[in-house]
Amino acid sequence: MNPFAYFEWIVAFRFMREGLTQSLLIIFGVALGAGVIIFMSALLAGMQANIVRRTLNYQAPISILPPDQVARPLRAGEAAEIAAQIQPRSQQLRSVDQWQKIRGQVVQLPDVIGVTPIAAGPGFAARGEATKSVTITGIDTESYFDVIALPEKMVAGRLDLGPLDIVIGTELAKDLGVNVGDKLRLATARKSASTFNVIGIFDFGNKGINARSVYIAFRSAQSLLDLAGGASSLEIKVRDPFAAETVAQAIRTGTDLKVDSWIRTNAQFFTAMAAQILANTLIRIFVGLTVALGIASVLVVSVVQKSKEIGILRAMGTARARVLRVFLIQGGVMGLTGALAGSLLAWGFLLLWRGVATNPDGTPLFVVVIEPSLFAIACVGATLVGILAAVVPARRAARLDPAVAIRG
Amino acid sequence: MCPHAHVARCPPRGSKASLGTARREAAPAATLRLEGVRKAYGVGTPVETEVLHGIDLDLQRGEFAALIGPSGSGKTTLLNVIGLLDKPSAGRLFITGQEASALPEMEATRLRGRAIGFIFQHHYLLPAFTALENVMMPMLATRGRVDAAMHETAAALLDKVGLTPWRNHKASDISGGQQQRVAIARALAMNPALVLADEPSGNLDTANADAVFDLMRAVNEAGGTTFLIVTHDPRLARRCDRIIELVDGRIVADAPNLRVVRRG
Numbered sequence: 167m168n169p170f171a172y173f174e175w176i177v178a179f180r181f182m183r184e185g186l187t188q189s190l191l192i193i194f195g196v197a198l199g200a201g202v203i204i205f206m207s208a209l210l211a212g213m214q215a216n217i218v219r220r221t222l223n224y225q226a227p228i229s230i231l232p233p234d235q236v237a238r239p240l241r242a243g244e245a246a247e248i249a250a251q252i253q254p255r256s257q258q259l260r261s262v263d264q265w266q267k268i269r270g271q272v273v274q275l276p277d278v279i280g281v282t283p284i285a286a287g288p289g290f291a292a293r294g295e296a297t298k299s300v301t302i303t304g305i306d307t308e309s310y311f312d313v314i315a316l317p318e319k320m321v322a323g324r325l326d327l328g329p330l331d332i333v334i335g336t337e338l339a340k341d342l343g344v345n346v347g348d349k350l351r352l353a354t355a356r357k358s359a360s361t362f363n364v365i366g367i368f369d370f371g372n373k374g375i376n377a378r379s380v381y382i383a384f385r386s387a388q389s390l391l392d393l394a395g396g397a398s399s400l401e402i403k404v405r406d407p408f409a410a411e412t413v414a415q416a417i418r419t420g421t422d423l424k425v426d427s428w429i430r431t432n433a434q435f436f437t438a439m440a441a442q443i444l445a446n447t448l449i450r451i452f453v454g455l456t457v458a459l460g461i462a463s464v465l466v467v468s469v470v471q472k473s474k475e476i477g478i479l480r481a482m483g484t485a486r487a488r489v490l491r492v493f494l495i496q497g498g499v500m501g502l503t504g505a506l507a508g509s510l511l512a513w514g515f516l517l518l519w520r521g522v523a524t525n526p527d528g529t530p531l532f533v534v535v536i537e538p539s540l541f542a543i544a545c546v547g548a549t550l551v552g553i554l555a556a557v558v559p560a561r562r563a564a565r566l567d568p569a570v571a572i573r574g
Numbered sequence: 575m576c577p578h579a580h581v582a583r584c585p586p587r588g589s590k591a592s593l594g595t596a597r598r599e600a601a602p603a604a605t606l607r608l609e610g611v612r613k614a615y616g617v618g619t620p621v622e623t624e625v626l627h628g629i630d631l632d633l634q635r636g637e638f639a640a641l642i643g644p645s646g647s648g649k650t651t652l653l654n655v656i657g658l659l660d661k662p663s664a665g666r667l668f669i670t671g672q673e674a675s676a677l678p679e680m681e682a683t684r685l686r687g688r689a690i691g692f693i694f695q696h697h698y699l700l701p702a703f704t705a706l707e708n709v710m711m712p713m714l715a716t717r718g719r720v721d722a723a724m725h726e727t728a729a730a731l732l733d734k735v736g737l738t739p740w741r742n743h744k745a746s747d748i749s750g751g752q753q754q755r756v757a758i759a760r761a762l763a764m765n766p767a768l769v770l771a772d773e774p775s776g777n778l779d780t781a782n783a784d785a786v787f788d789l790m791r792a793v794n795e796a797g798g799t800t801f802l803i804v805t806h807d808p809r810l811a812r813r814c815d816r817i818i819e820l821v822d823g824r825i826v827a828d829a830p831n832l833r834v835v836r837r838g
Contacts, residue, residue, distance in 0.1 A: 171719050172720075173715055173719070180700070184702040478692075479700075479711070479715055481659060481686070481692050482711065482716075483683055483687015483688065483712060483715055484715035484716075485683055485684075486679070486680075488715065488718070569654045569659035572694065572698065
């Protein structure tokens with residue numbers, strides 16, 4: 167079908183060509199608006215994905231922990247309490263009760279793609295006179311890598327942990343002056359030190375994690391942390407990280423287990439992200455409104471300028487609906503053309519950004535994925551905004567009284 | 575060649591549309607009939623003004639009539655009412671036998687496109703379009719889609735008004751006389767039964783005014799199209815078959831132009 171065989175398309179394009187300067191100016195305006203929206207959205211999505219990826223590098227989306235220990239007040243019958251003040255109880259390292267059974271149940275959940283037990287607790291890493299406090303994490307290498315992509319983070323050595331092997335972060339290796347093949351001692355408050363062989367060094371890209379995390383075999387950690395046969399937590403990976411809280415809620419229901427999702431533990435980050443999304447949405451709305459008002463004002467002026475011609479068209483038997491469509495088409499075409507130009511503009515800026523926003527070592531600050539769907543959405547959105555913006559001027563044109571319009 | 579050769583209503587070239595009583599009796603339905611048409615503005619307000627006070631008028635097929643009268647006599651209002659651009663406040667209006675005074679807007683637009691052609695003092699061509707496209711426009715506006723027949727009809731009409739060499743020129747790039755001839759071709763595009771011309775030569779010099787008038791006359795004589803021409807120019811009015819005089823919204827004189835009749 168050739169649209170240019172139809173009255174509405176022919177007249178709409180001729181009208182736009184007649185007011186070429188006006189049309190080009192507004193298309194340029196739409197292009198800027200659409201370009202800003204696409205560029206900002208791509209940047210924001212890239213930034214969010216980057217932060218999410220970095221957080222989930224070293225943190226499982228969901229952790230099942232033993233319930234908090236609470237102090238039970240003494241009661242003297244009829245619910246009257248003897249103690250006036252109840253101090254909260256200190257939390258000691260404990261195992262998740264019946265963790266194997268829970269693991270078996272959780273792994274059945276549809277959204278869960280990995281469950282692994284860990285035995286984690288505080289300790290000290292020492293070499294010679296240097297001592298550093300660390301979090302000892304005992305991992306079951308078979309299942310742990312389904313949840314945390316530790317193998318991808320290795321910068322030296324290997325990961326097949328034997329009973330006396332340890333994998334440490336780059337910062338700790340630097341602080342203690344150890345390398346792959348060296349030995350270091352691990353101690354906890356309860357147990358005397360054991361000596362471990364450093365078999366690998368990892369880098370999570372986070373200084374704190376690299377300085378404080380050490381990985382040893384699950385059984386070694388159970389023994390070191392006095393958790394015989396136990397697991398201090400179950401770490402769970404879910405298909406959609408943003409659905410973690412929903413899955414956590416499902417696990418929480420009907421048990422007294424403490425289930426933390428990364429959404430809860432990183433509440434501040436999520437608040438910041440929500441604020442960012444809100445700000446981006448507001449900017450989109452206002453840019454969209456500005457574009458709409460620009461298109462509407464150009465078309466209102468066009469209707470006034472062409473009122474005689476519209477009157478003549480009406481006098482020669484053009485139906486109101488046809489006149490209406492002539493202006494709706496103009497609005498839609500201006501929106502679409504502007505969005506196409508804006509897409510090119512945004513694409514150029516994103517490529518430029520990739521080249522400019524880099525770390526000192528030349529790697530990108532964060533990866534901005536240029537999603538084709540973003541451009542498609544922007545084009546469809548701008549076309550709709552253009553058509554909606556044209557409604558008022560188009561109705562005005564369609565309602566023009568031909569006798570009055572011709573008389574001017 | 576008659577551009578509407580396929581339309582039965584179009585008589586053979588050279589046949590003369592005769593005027594007068596004999597034709598009126600034979601015609602099954604008048605091209606135009608007005609019965610007690612009134613038009614008032616500001617109805618129901620303190621400034622209600624009646625512009626047309628009960629107009630009765632018949633125009634038979636093939637008539638070539640002049641509507642004269644002083645400024646403010648209601649000529650343009652009457653033309654707008656007849657052209658279905660305005661609704662009468664009272665009375666009845668028939669176009670080719672169809673009652674048009676109470677038609678809904680969409681129906682009125684359809685009838686206007688099909689049965690009435692307009693020629694204005696200012697040509698009001700669409701400047702972004704060529705002469706040929708301007709003539710095609712009423713057909714395009716009514717049918718919605720370009721077709722080959724439309725192209726041929728428009729080209730034949732432009733040929734008839736002697737503008738074939740200018741058919742692809744933009745309307746804004748041709749002279750005033752040529753523009754008005756394009757406007758005449760455009761008014762004839764839908765092969766209307768009635769052409770309403772509001773001071774068609776008012777903006778032209780004498781030579782061009784005569785040429786435009788002759789052209790309308792030729793169309794009238796060749797195709798039997800009824801013309802109602804508003805004019806201030808007594809010289810041109812005298813060349814019409816019938817002169818209708820409107821004063822203060824009333825027809826004060828309506829008579830065949832004997833000079834023309836005698837000549838015809």
